[in-house]
Amino acid sequence: MAKIILLDEMTINQIAAGEVVERPVSVVKELVENSLDAGAGRIITDLEEGGLSSVTVADDGCGMNEEDLLLAFERHATSKISVVSDLSRIGTLGFRGEAIPSIAAVSRMSFTTRVAQAINGARAEAAGGSLLTVVPVGCPPGSTVVVKDLFFNTPVRKKTMKSPSMEGSLCGEIITRLALTRPEVSFELRNNGRRVFYSNGSGRLLDALISVYGAEQAREMILVDAAAGGMVLKGFTSKPALSRSSRSHITTIINGRYVQCAAIRGAVEEAYRTILPRGRSPVAVLEMTLAPELIDVNVHPAKLEVRLLEEKEAAELVIRTLKEALRVRTAIPSLKISQTLSGSRKDKRNFMTAPVLKTDDENKQQEFNLVKKEETDLSLDEETISRASGFEPFAAGFDGIAEAEEKIDYAGRQNKMPVLNVLAWLKPTYILAGGEDGLYLIDQHAAHERILYEECLARKIENPVQCLLLPVTLELDYREMAILSERIIWFNEAGFLIEHFGGNTFLLRGVPPHFPEGQAREFLLDMLDYFRERGPGAARAEFFNHLASAIACRNAVKAGERLSQSSMEALLDRLAGTENPFTCPHGRPTMICLSFEDLEKRFKRS
Missing domain, CATH: 3.30.230.10 (Ribosomal Protein S5; domain 2)
Incomplete structure (x- = not known):
């Protein structure tokens, strides 16, 4: 008995569909590219449930007559190429003739089309790869393709689909990409009857860029x-x-x-x-x-x-x-004077003051001062570090001036961090400290990162919000909008106050306490990129860990910032109180040790 057999037509179509149609976005891409090849000047894509229920693509292109419509459902039937040599000079987006039969093999499809010169158009109905009917109809010039019940006959693939918002966001992303490729074509995307993207088709790439990213980023x-x-x-x-x-x-x-x-x-x-x-x-x-x-x-x-x-x-x-x-x-980016929050009230007469949110514990107004950071002074004490990072002083009740000779007791810590005596600051970012077993070099940025990271995680359950004086405008593309809508509860729990302003515009009105000033927009966009990369598999705990790690990294004292003796001692004291004082949130070591034994070997004393 022969081991090699010829597959039946149904199996062949399923295999071809598996190569071309992975999810709703594949359907959108193939159909919209067909519309572009047909010379369309306007393309409207309508999704239901992110394309899981239905995908409709309508255009004003050249259309087809009934004879071509019948051939379009045949595999490898195309008007784009005719001989092998055409493959070396393809000028169209499609050319294989697989899109329509492959989509029809895993859905219920309706294809309505008319050429401009014809009185009537034609409509073809297909399901599961079988052409059911072809009838004459009245319709405008162009083509309208409706794809429903995608993967109705392949339940395994249907189960692998993501949420409607995620599938819809992928469709929105490919539409925006195609809008950038053809700025002369007007694209419109609707989801559940609501328009979520539009480009005017002016022919200018800059206009398409503004439609996708917004005017602010386009500048x-x-x-x-x-x-x-x-x-x-x-x-x-x-x-x-x-x-x-x-x-x-x-x-x-x-x-x-x-x-x-x-x-x-x-x-x-x-x-x-x-x-x-x-x-x-x-x-x-x-x-x-x-x-x-x-x-x-x-x-x-x-x-x-x-x-x-x-x-x-x-x-x-x-x-x-x-x-x-x-x-x-x-x-060259424009220079912006760095401004930070100050908790001190004694100098408020010298600076412009403004109200802050009422706290949860007491219904009173606080004031803060907008102070100009002295970038020329590299000597930072613990209060200066705290103001620059937006966090409270390192030690609870710390009055800002610690005695240099004061001994810090690390004994009894569960993490068994060694007792260290600060010796000096080593440019650009290291603290030299003596311990019982040798010389320790501490990375001030990594150490501060670990401290702030654990403090951020400890505060997340409080759900605090610090309102901004002026809201930050966010112009998002469709996929970013979908991701933000799907994860909005997590952002709220983290302390972000986000409000939909209409269209693809959102207003960020509040951020978590101690959030780095002037970085709200960049940080939020980075978080949306993070979700884009991770997909729907991102867990809530993973989100908060990533958030805390990023905030800590932005707030931590930077390399090159010289610390005073008291600041270094306060930093090590706070580090000793963390659960894991030996690595930063990214896994890099916070300290290394040069043992006395190693020193003796280096000096040839052993």
Whole structure:
């Protein structure tokens, strides 16, 4: 009996559908790209339950006649290519002819279409890969495709789908990417009848950029325009003042196609390598145009990845162009005077004062002073450190002036941190301390991070909020809106007071106590990027740990900030009170020890 058999048509269609249709966003991508290939000037995408119940894509493109509509449900039937040689010069987004039959194989589909010259249009109904009916209908020019009950005949795949908000956010992300690739086309996205994204189709990339990221972030973008070796690079890239914690905001467009190209993304990161801090990525929308024969788009079932034949030359063009753009004066961030909160009232007559929220314990108003940080003074005592970080003094009841000769007792600590005697401060960030077993070097930033991290976790159950004098405006894309809506309870529990202002705009009116001033917008966007990367698997405890770690890192005393004797002693005293004084929240050591035995060996005394 033969071991190799021919698969039946149903199985073949299911396999093809598995390659092309992974989730609702796959349906949206394929149908919208078909609309773009049809020359549409306006595309409306309507989702129900994030696309799990239905996906509708309507356009004003060229449409099809009844004969072409019937052929569109056949596998590998396409109007984009005709011979093998066409694969080397593809100028359309689709070309395989798999989208319609693959989607129809795992859903109930209705396809209505009409060419402008025809009096009537036609509507085809299909379910589970079988074409049921084709009837003439009256309809406007263009095409409307309705996909319902996705994966109704593949229950295993249907069970792997995420929440409606998460699936809808993925659909919103691909729509915004496509809007950036085709600024001349008007895109509209609706979810459960509510419009969540719109681009006007003006033809200007800047307008599309504003639709996706908002006007405020668009102001921080630099125009890019260069050409070399037959390649043209255009678009926008962010100034150093605008960065994100995720690479997902680097949009690469090659010959009008949104793609994920590791070579181009790596080139963008290389251009910013010495400009942005480690772990930060720019916001960039880069469109590269090159000869069709220099790009292979037939390397991924969903056509999301491409292969460049002149990859090195393309990367060099990106690096050179971005570095030149970042050298100009417009890339230099504006200087902002650092202002901090002060708990002291004695000098309030010298500064502008403003009211703060009422506390939970007492219904009274407090005042705070906006004071200018003296950046020229590198000598910081414990009170200065506390003000700069937004936290209370290190020790409870600490009066700000500790006696230098006062001995700190670490005995009886459960974590068995050794008794240390502060000796000196070593530039740029180390505290030298003597212990019974040798010389200790303590990283002041890592130690302070550990202290603030555990304090943040201890305060989370109190659910405190510190209102801002002026609310922070957040303009989010659709996926960020969906993520924020899904996790809004967690943000509220953490102390963020967030209000929907309409459309894709939110107002941040409150932050947790001791939150670093002027970093609210960046921090919140980073948290949304974190959820984007982690997906729905992010746990609540993981969220609070990440939040506490990030706040602690931003507030901790920085390298290069010289500490006084009393400040160093207070820091070590507070560190000894933590559950784990030996590592920072990121796992780096807070201290290392050079034992007396090692010293004796170095000095040849043993």
